Amino acid sequence: MTLDHVYRRLMACYPRAYRRQYEDEMIGVLLDDAAPDQRRPAARDVLALLGGALRAHVRQAGARFSADPWREAAQALALIAALTLFVRAARVPVLHLAMLAQSYPGGIGEPVVLWPGGPVAVLWLIVAVLAVVGWARAAAAVAVCGATFEVVRVAADYGQYSTVFHLWPAVLAAMIPLALVVRAPRSAGAALARWRLGTLVAATLVSVAAPSVALVTGADNATAPIYGTWIFTAGVGRIEAILLTAGYLLFALAILSTPAVLRRRLLALVVPVAATLLLTRVGLGSTGTFLERSTHDGVLAALTPAQWLVLVLAPALFFAVAVAILHHRERSGSRIA
Structure with a gap:
């Protein structure tokens, strides 16, 4: 494997857009600085390339996350x-x-x-x-x-x-x-938007009030508790489970409709x-x-x-x-x- 191939493999660590713009220029500079019979890159060049790749990815991620x-x-x-x-x-x-x-x-x-x-x-x-x-x-x-x-x-x-x-x-x-x-x-x-805010408010009210509604109405007194690892970590009655599920679905609707x-x-x-x-x-x-x-x-x-x-x-x-x-x-x- 030639020194050029080794450098190109190291350049693969950089973002694609960065490579398209700078890869040939950087490899040319590195090859010009190399000894005539050099087959492997110097340790400092490897560290410099890897460090540059990390900085390039961080800058790219920062640019992405700074978008509106x-x-x-x-x-x-x-x-x-x-x-x-x-x-x-x-x-x-x-x-x-x-x-x-x-x-x-x-x-x-x-x-x-x-x-x-x-x-x-x-x-x-x-x-x-x-x-x-x-x-x-x-x-x-x-x-x-x-x-x-x-x-x-x-x-x-x-x-x-x-x-x-x-x-x-x-x-x-x-x-x-x-x-x-x-x-x-x-x-x-x-x-x-307003209607999604309204949906979130409705989801919040339904979810908060679910246990109280079930208690006040007494509809769950004769039903066996419902358990579930993900949603109902404690036993809840059927009416409470229905109301909680409705609240969760309203939350999901507000998010998925964006x-x-x-x-x-x-x-x-x-x-x-x-x-x-x-x-x-x-x-x-x-x-x-x-x-x-x-x-x-x-x-x-x-x-x-x-x-x-x-x-x-x-x-x-x-x-x-x-x-x-x-x-x-x-x-x-x-x-x-």
């Missing part, structure tokens, strides 16, 4: 994620209020303990409202508080029970302030959360899985370093693959057009 569609997708994701976490935090406090109201028809009449779900739900609701009106920086500041709570709660669960079952909300919460600090030409409300450019990026941004959910619910959440964990006296053992590595790197890898597929499809579509 990615910025608007980040704002939309922040809004949808905040509403999702609001639903998750608000269902139990609202159910508690419904139980008290049912027990005391004349009024609650006594203090209600809503910690910690109530304050956390209020935080995420504030984030969602601020994101809709375009106050992204203020929303990001509030989101940091909510994300801190989610991370602390997951850390406490892991410290006490060695479980990462509820890691995905912490990942989603951590993404919200990062998404909100990205400057976009339009707010999340403007990017999603313009294709925005929808693809929204789905790509959700991939790390979905990968975390997959790993923690089917992989690392319990025993008897493809990443099985041992137990001691019925308590899960701590994650091994290899399992932590998978848990950290897999979502990032899946996200990179999703972005690569997205841009490949869009490039192919633009060529056909």
Whole structure:
């Protein structure tokens, strides 16, 4: 293999557009600097080429993510994620209020303990409202508080029970302030349009109220609980399951009905959360899985370093693959057009 072939193989690490513009020129310079009988590139040249390839990919990725569609997708994701976490935090406090109201028809009449779900739900609701009106920086500041709570709660669960079952909300919460600090030409409300905002509001109300409606109507008293690893992690009645499913479908409708450019990026941004959910619910959440964990006296053992590595790197890898597929499809579509 000639020195020219070796350099061209190293140049294959660079982005395609970069190679088209600079490959021949760079190889020419490297060959001119080489010794007459040199067959292998010098170590410093290999390191320089690989380092340059990494910088070129980083610059290319930065240029892609700085485009307006990615910025608007980040704002939309922040809004949808905040509403999702609001639903998750608000269902139990609202159910508690419904139980008290049912027990005391004349009024609650006594203090209600809503910690910690109530304050956390209020935080995420504030984030969602601020994101809709375009106050992204203020929303990001509030989101940091909510994300801190989610991370602390997951850390406490892991410290006490060695479980990462509820890691995905912490990942989603951590993404919200990062998404909100990205400057976009339009707010999340403007990017999603009014009817989609209405759909998201309806989805939020239905999902939050589902347990309370089932309780107040008493329709689920005679039905067997429904369980499911993915959707219903605790037993729910039939009416509650129907309402929750309707809420989830409304969330899906709001996302899938967005313009294709925005929808693809929204789905790509959700991939790390979905990968975390997959790993923690089917992989690392319990025993008897493809990443099985041992137990001691019925308590899960701590994650091994290899399992932590998978848990950290897999979502990032899946996200990179999703972005690569997205841009490949869009490039192919633009060529056909």
